[in-house]
């Protein structure tokens with residue numbers, strides 16, 4: 001298979017973790033006989049510095065033509081002046097909107113080797129396997145903003161159609177898992193949440209084999225840490241999903257471990273680790289690249305239909321977590337490049353005949 005992948009390294013640790021993810025994809029291509037062509041473009045703060053725009057037209061055009069897009073992270077103190085007219089994060093929001101990727105899939109599992117890092121240290125951790133489906137192109141991040149000297153507003157708006165499509169995506173995914181959806185809202189206070197809840201309840205009737213429960217977001221934040229194994233698919237709006245998934249990362253052991261896939265309907269998929277540009281560790285070569293590498297695995301699965309190759313990367317990551325080396329955020333001493341190299345070496349340890357069959361066919 002030949003595929004064109006646009007990479008958007010962005011700012012801070014973005015380029016560091018993305019280099020590692022690209023190296024792993026190149027190693028997969030070498031071993032499985034596929035051909036991945038990479039084209040790097042600007043987004044975020046580095047794009048503002050170079051062009052004045054957080055999402056230059058050339059970047060958007062390249063993304064639209066690609067088979068998939070792999071992104072690092074954007075933002076940082078250099079571009080965080082409260083008076084700034086353009087911000088790196090606007091580039092990220094704009095690419096998500098332009099690609100129409102309304103469903104952000106953020107899987108959470110807890111690797112047994114990292115269980116001691118989790119705030120929840122008991123048997124229940126073994127069974128944690130949650131898929132967050134975060135609505136990604138609506139809500140407060142995209143509403144109108146106003147600002148006077150002493151007042152500011154952020155409009156939070158959802159349409160029924162926006163809630164319907166992400167709900168259907170969540171239920172379809174739950175059907176392939178443990179047939180359970182938890183919809184998270186704040187319907188006791190917010191009108192958008194009341195629309196969310198009634199829409200989810202109606203769409204659920206299309207999936208009688210999937211059980212639906214509703215949970216208010218504040219208590220959900222507590223239950224996630226006390227009973228995470230109870231949950232299968234959690235569907236929620238943009239802001240709540242952003243916050244709950246960073247919280248969920250604490251169960252896994254580090255924000256640097258979690259990947260994501262942002263998907264629309266027949267549009268180009270966008271893949272990125274859930275963390276930000278981590279300015280506190282940027283430039284030191286110590287960022288954990290596993291979230292980015294696992295995002296590359298999701299790219300292979302969801303955009304290129306290469307499930308065997310995706311599973312092989314995931315197995316290689318699991319092998320590294322079991323055997324080391326570990327990066328600093330999870331209690332080790334290894335830098336980004338050492339983790340990258342260990343994952344690439346582990347590809348050979350976990351490779352199956354199915355994975356290598358592409359190579360045999362070509363060779």
Ligand SMILES: NC(=O)C1=CN([C@@H]2O[C@H](COP(=O)(O)OP(=O)(O)OC[C@H]3O[C@@H](n4cnc5c(N)ncnc54)[C@H](O)[C@@H]3O)[C@@H](O)[C@H]2O)C=CC1
Nearest residue numbers: 073074075076255256275276277278279280281287288329
């Ligand atoms: N998708 C994106 O591009 C996102 C960008 N941001 C931006 O990133 C900047 C920093 O935001 P923060 O709130 O500090 O969140 P952050 O996710 O960048 O960092 C939070 C903490 O997690 C650590 N961390 C994050 N990724 C890591 C990795 N791969 N390996 C090891 N440790 C890691 C950081 O060192 C920091 O201590 C801001 O400008 C923010 O707007 C934030 C979230 C998402």
Ligand SMILES: CC(C)CC(=O)C(=O)O
Nearest residue numbers: 089092093242274275276
């Ligand atoms: C930087 C923001 C636009 C969003 C964010 O934190 C995220 O998508 O995880």
Ligand SMILES: [Mg+2]
Nearest residue numbers: 242243246274
């Ligand atoms: Mg976030």
